[in-house]
Amino acid sequence: MNEESTRPRSRLIVLAGPTAVGKGTVAAEVRRTHPEVWISVSATTRPPRPGEENGVHYWFVSDADFDAMAQRGDLLEWAVVHGKHRYGTPRGPVELALASGHPAMLEIDLQGARQVRETMPGAFFVFLAPPTWEELERRLVGRGTETAAERERRLETARVELAAETEFDVTVVNHEVHAAAEELVALMGVEAPDHEEASTNCSPPTL
Ligand code: 5GP
Numbered sequence: 001m002n003e004e005s006t007r008p009r010s011r012l013i014v015l016a017g018p019t020a021v022g023k024g025t026v027a028a029e030v031r032r033t034h035p036e037v038w039i040s041v042s043a044t045t046r047p048p049r050p051g052e053e054n055g056v057h058y059w060f061v062s063d064a065d066f067d068a069m070a071q072r073g074d075l076l077e078w079a080v081v082h083g084k085h086r087y088g089t090p091r092g093p094v095e096l097a098l099a100s101g102h103p104a105m106l107e108i109d110l111q112g113a114r115q116v117r118e119t120m121p122g123a124f125f126v127f128l129a130p131p132t133w134e135e136l137e138r139r140l141v142g143r144g145t146e147t148a149a150e151r152e153r154r155l156e157t158a159r160v161e162l163a164a165e166t167e168f169d170v171t172v173v174n175h176e177v178h179a180a181a182e183e184l185v186a187l188m189g190v191e192a193p194d195h196e197e198a199s200t201n202c203s204p205p206t207l
Pocket residue numbers: 018019020023042043046077078079081087088089107108109110111112113
C-alpha cells in the first residue's frame with residue numbers, strides 16, 4: 001500500500017470484507033458517530049431478523065419486487081449472498097447523496113464491490129479484515145442467529161472472501177468497532193461531524 005492508495009479518490013466508499021467480520025456493526029457505528037456520512041440502505045429478499053426495521057436496516061422486498069428493480073436498472077449492483085438471498089444497492093439514493101455532496105458509503109459483499117468497481121471505478125474500496133481467522137470463526141459462531149449448515153456456508157464464503165483483500169485500495173482491521181469506524185471515516189476525508197442530517201434514506205426505492 002502506498003500513500004496514493006490510502007487517499008480516497010471520491011466521496012463514495014465501498015466497505016466489504018468477509019462475513020461476520022463486523023461490517024454492519026462498523027457501519028452502524030459510523031452512522032451513530034458521523035451523521036454527515038450517508039450510508040446506503042440495501043434492498044434484500046431475506047426476511048427481517050427480530051429488531052430489524054424496513055428502511056432502516058434494509059428495504060425488505062419480495063422476489064418479484066427485486067426482479068423488477070434489477071430489470072429496470074434501479075440497482076447499482078446486486079448479488080446472491082451466501083447462495084441464498086439477493087441483496088442490492090438502490091442506485092437513485094446513492095446518486096442523490098453524491099450529488100448533494102455527502103460522503104457516501106456502501107456496506108456490501110465482495111461480489112457487489114467488484115460490480116461497483118466496474119461501474120464506478122473512482123470509488124474507494126476498503127477491505128474490513130478480522131484480526132485473525134480464529135477470531136472471525138469465533139464471531140461467526142458467537143452470533144448464533146444461523147443454523148449449523150448456514151454457518152458452514154458462511155465460513156466457506158468467508159474463506160474465499162479473505163483471499164480477495166489484495167483487490168482493495170486499503171485494509172482496515174476490525175480489532176475494535178469504534179476504532180475501525182474512526183479509521184474508515186478518516187479515509188473518507190471527513191474531518192469533524194457537523195451534525196447535518198443526511199436524509200436521502202427516508203424514502204423507499206421505487207418498487
Ligand atoms: P446479512 O443478511 O447478515 O444482513 O448480510 C449478509 C451479507 O450481505 C453481508 O455480507 C452484507 O455485506 C451483504 N450485503 C448487504 N447489503 C448488500 C448489497 O446491497 N449488495 C451486496 N452485494 N451485498 C450486500
